[in-house]
Amino acid sequence: MGRPLLNRRLAEFGTTVFAEMSALAQRTGAVNLGQGFPDTDGPEAVREAAVRALRDGRGNQYPPGPGVPELRTAVTEHQRRFYGLGFDSDTEVLVTAGATEAIAASMLALLEPGDEVIAFEPYYDSYAASIAMAGGRRVPLTLRAPDFRPDLDELRAKITPRTRLLLLNSPHNPTGTVLTRDELAAIAELAVERDLLVVTDEVYEHLVFDGEHIPLVSLPGMRDRTVSISSAGKTFSFTGWKVGWVTGSAALVTAVRSAKQYLTYVSAGPFQYAIAEALALPDGYFTDFREDLRAKRDILADGLAEAGLGVFRPQGTYFVTTDIAALGETDGLAFCRGLPERCGVVAVPTQVFYDDPEAGRTLVRFAFCKREDVLREAAARLRRR
Numbered sequence: 001m002g003r004p005l006l007n008r009r010l011a012e013f014g015t016t017v018f019a020e021m022s023a024l025a026q027r028t029g030a031v032n033l034g035q036g037f038p039d040t041d042g043p044e045a046v047r048e049a050a051v052r053a054l055r056d057g058r059g060n061q062y063p064p065g066p067g068v069p070e071l072r073t074a075v076t077e078h079q080r081r082f083y084g085l086g087f088d089s090d091t092e093v094l095v096t097a098g099a100t101e102a103i104a105a106s107m108l109a110l111l112e113p114g115d116e117v118i119a120f121e122p123y124y125d126s127y128a129a130s131i132a133m134a135g136g137r138r139v140p141l142t143l144r145a146p147d148f149r150p151d152l153d154e155l156r157a158k159i160t161p162r163t164r165l166l167l168l169n170s171p172h173n174p175t176g177t178v179l180t181r182d183e184l185a186a187i188a189e190l191a192v193e194r195d196l197l198v199v200t201d202e203v204y205e206h207l208v209f210d211g212e213h214i215p216l217v218s219l220p221g222m223r224d225r226t227v228s229i230s231s232a233g234k235t236f237s238f239t240g241w242k243v244g245w246v247t248g249s250a251a252l253v254t255a256v257r258s259a260k261q262y263l264t265y266v267s268a269g270p271f272q273y274a275i276a277e278a279l280a281l282p283d284g285y286f287t288d289f290r291e292d293l294r295a296k297r298d299i300l301a302d303g304l305a306e307a308g309l310g311v312f313r314p315q316g317t318y319f320v321t322t323d324i325a326a327l328g329e330t331d332g333l334a335f336c337r338g339l340p341e342r343c344g345v346v347a348v349p350t351q352v353f354y355d356d357p358e359a360g361r362t363l364v365r366f367a368f369c370k371r372e373d374v375l376r377e378a379a380a381r382l383r384r385r
Contacts, residue, residue: 009133013129017348018034018125021348024337028340028341028346030345031381033300033366033368034347034348036234038369042236043236045281046236046275046278047274050241050270053274058273059272060270062265063266063269065266066090066257068276070272071272071279072090072093072095072245074275074277074279075279076089077280082205083215083218085247091254093247094253094256095244095272096245096246097263098231098243099203099229099231099244100242102231102244102245102246102260103130103167104133104259104263105256105259106256107130107131108263109258110164111131111134111136111165112135112164116136116162116163117131117165117166117167118139118140118155118159118163118165118166118167119141121143122143123140124173127169131167136164139163140354140356141158143175144359145312147177148176149177149183156190159196163194163196165197166198167198168187168198168199168200168201168216169200170202173317173319174348174350174353174365175321176313176317176319176320178316187216188216188221189221191221192222199229200215200227200229201229202230203234203235203244204318205230206235206290207290207293208315209290209293209297209314211316216228217247223249224251224252227253228247229246231244232278235286238275241275243271243272293318295372296369296375298313299372299375300320300375303379303383304379306379307379307385309327309382310323311323318367320365320366321350321364323363323364324362324364336348345381349364349365350363
C-alpha cells in the first residue's frame with residue numbers, strides 16, 4: 001500500500017514501554033519492578049464477592065450502561081465518606097473499564113480537533129495517546145527534579161485561547177508528587193478565570209504518604225468543570241478487573257458517557273458488584289493498605305540509595321523515581337534495557353513519559369507494590385551490579 005496503515009495521530013505510539021520491559025522480565029527471569037501491578041491479590045472477601053456474583057448470575061450478561069446501581073451508589077458513598085462530596089448516583093457517576101478508558105472517553109468527549117490540553121510531564125503514556133486520538137494537542141508542563149512541583153507561573157503562561165482543559169494527576173505517576181491545597185487552589189482559580197475544564201486522575205488517592213489527597217472538585221468554582229476519575233485496581237490490588245469510574249456534574253458525566261458507550265459499552269459485570277463491597281470496607285483497610293505501601297516505599301528507596309542511585313522519595317503512588325547519573329550513567333533507556341541481563345532487575349526509563357526525552361534522560365522508575373522479600377532481593381541485586 002502507498003500510505004502508512006497507522007493514522008498520523010497515532011504514528012508516534014508503538015509498543016508501550018511496559019510491554020517491552022515486562023517481556024524482558026519474562027525472558028530473563030528478572031525481578032519485575034517495571035510495570036505497576038501488585039504481586040499479591042487484594043482482600044479475600046472482595047475476591048469472594050466476585051465469585052458470589054458469578055455464581056448468582058449477577059453481571060454475567062450486559063450490566064447497565066452507566067454501571068450497576070450498587071457500584072454507583074458505593075462510589076457516591078465513598079466520595080461522601082472520605083471527602084464530604086455529594087454526587088447523584090443516577091446522573092453523576094459512570095463506571096468505566098478502568099481509569100484508562102475513563103481518560104480516553106473524557107478526551108474523546110470533551111475535545112475538538114486542535115484543542116490544547118495542558119498535562120504535567122512526565123505523564124502516564126495513555127494521556128498522550130488519548131489526547132492524540134481525540135485530535136487534541138498536548139502541551140506539557142514539566143515537573144523538574146528534585147522536588148517535581150508545578151511552576152504555576154509557567155502554567156499560566158502556557159494557557160492560550162486554544163486551551164480547552166487541564167489533565168491533572170495527583171498523586172502523580174511517576175514522580176509521586178502530591179499537590180498541596182495552595183497549588184490546587186491556584187489551579188482552580190486559573191481554571192475559573194480562563195473557563196477551562198479539568199480532568200483529574202486520582203487513582204492513587206488512597207496512597208498518600210506525605211500530605212493529603214484533596215479532590216480538585218471540592219474547591220470553589222470546580223463542581224461544574226471537573227471530571228474526577230479513579231479506579232479499584234490500585235486501591236484494592238485487582239488491576240486485572242479493570243473497574244474505574246467517573247464522577248462529576250450530570251452534564252459532564254453525560255458527555256463522557258456519550259463517548260464511553262461506543263468504546264466498551266459495558267465491562268467487568270460481576271467485578272462491579274465486588275468493588276461495590278470493597279469500597280465499603282472499614283477505615284482500617286485503607287489505613288493498613290497505605291501503611292503497608294509506606295513501609296515498602298521505604299524498603300525500596302533505602303535499598304536503591306544503598307545501591308548508589310539518586311533517590312527521590314515519593315509523597316504518594318507506588319513508584320520511586322531515581323537518577324542514574326549518580327552511577328555515571330547517561331541514558332535511562334539503555335540502562336533499563338541492559339539491567340535485566342546485568343543484575344536481574346527490570347525498571348522503566350522515565351524519559352519515555354516526556355515530550356522532550358532530554359528532560360528525563362537519566363531518570364528511572366521502580367515500582368514498590370511487591371512483596372517485601374522481592375523488594376529486598378531486587379535491592380541486593382542492584383548493589384551487586
